[in-house]
Amino acid sequence: SAVISQKPSRDICQRGTSLTIQCQVDSQVTMMFWYRQQPGQSLTLIATANQGSEATYESGFVIDKFPISRPNLTFSTLTVSNMSPEDSSIYLCSVERQVPRELFFGEGSRLTVL
Amino acid sequence: AQSVTQLGSHVSVSEGALVLLRCNYSSSVPPYLFWYVQYPNQGLQLLLKYTTGATLVKGINGFEAEFKKSETSFHLTKPSAHMSDAAEYFCAVSDGGATNKLIFGTGTLLAVQP
Numbered sequence: 001s002a003v004i005s006q007k008p009s010r011d012i013c014q015r016g017t018s019l020t021i022q023c024q025v026d027s028q029v030t031m032m033f034w035y036r037q038q039p040g041q042s043l044t045l046i047a048t049a050n051q052g053s054e055a056t057y058e059s060g061f062v063i064d065k066f067p068i069s070r071p072n073l074t075f076s077t078l079t080v081s082n083m084s085p086e087d088s089s090i091y092l093c094s095v096e097r098q099v100p101r102e103l104f105f106g107e108g109s110r111l112t113v114l
Numbered sequence: 115a116q117s118v119t120q121l122g123s124h125v126s127v128s129e130g131a132l133v134l135l136r137c138n139y140s141s142s143v144p145p146y147l148f149w150y151v152q153y154p155n156q157g158l159q160l161l162l163k164y165t166t167g168a169t170l171v172k173g174i175n176g177f178e179a180e181f182k183k184s185e186t187s188f189h190l191t192k193p194s195a196h197m198s199d200a201a202e203y204f205c206a207v208s209d210g211g212a213t214n215k216l217i218f219g220t221g222t223l224l225a226v227q228p
Contacts, residue, residue: 004157033215041220041221042204042218042219042220042221043158043204043216043218044218045215045216045217048215092157092158102160102163103160103216104160105150105157105158105159106157107155107156107157108156108157110155
């Protein structure tokens with residue numbers, strides 16, 4: 001299995017500020033994914049991050065609001081920009097292992113925006 | 115497009131009773147199907163998955179699920195519930211394609227009564 005560490009595990013933020021979430025994996029992976037889990041709801045894919053290329057965003061998510069970096073095969077960041085209370089969610093990093101093909105999830109970063 | 119429907123956002127069973135969590139999917143291509151479990155304040159953990167082959171899939175912690183194409187279902191069962199099974203369970207579908215993106219259901223919160 002892949003060990004995924006996310007920082008911060010939780011944070012309370014003020015409206016209008018930005019926060020960067022880090023995701024560190026203990027092995028090299030090609031594809032990393034960022035999901036959002038809003039209170040009482042399921043997980044929604046924000047974007048797919050591949051090393052060496054720009055992230056691919058899902059419908060409803062834009063780079064200006066959720067810029068993503070992927071500097072190497074073990075690390076990625078997601079920034080939540082100009083936060084509002086509607087951004088209060090758990091943000092989860094996920095990585096794909098190829099053989100056998102499986103997705104692993106970090107423990108998530110719980111953001112509360114006041 | 116793919117989608118997942120989980121019937122019952124909350125399910126309560128007695129310890130030792132049968133656990134049945136329902137999942138129906140929609141997919142225009144042969145689906146890959148997954149069940150994940152999320153314990154409080156933790157990330158998602160894969161319980162089991164169906165890709166191809168045998169339609170009855172056994173997972174961890176005594177859970178199993180059966181892929182029924184005619185019913186477009188992938189219900190999760192466990193013969194005898196344990197207190198430690200209390201968690202949220204998510205059904206997910208992917209097309210198994212290059213991106214391996216997961217589409218999640220809205221989740222079912224399982225409570226186990228003593």
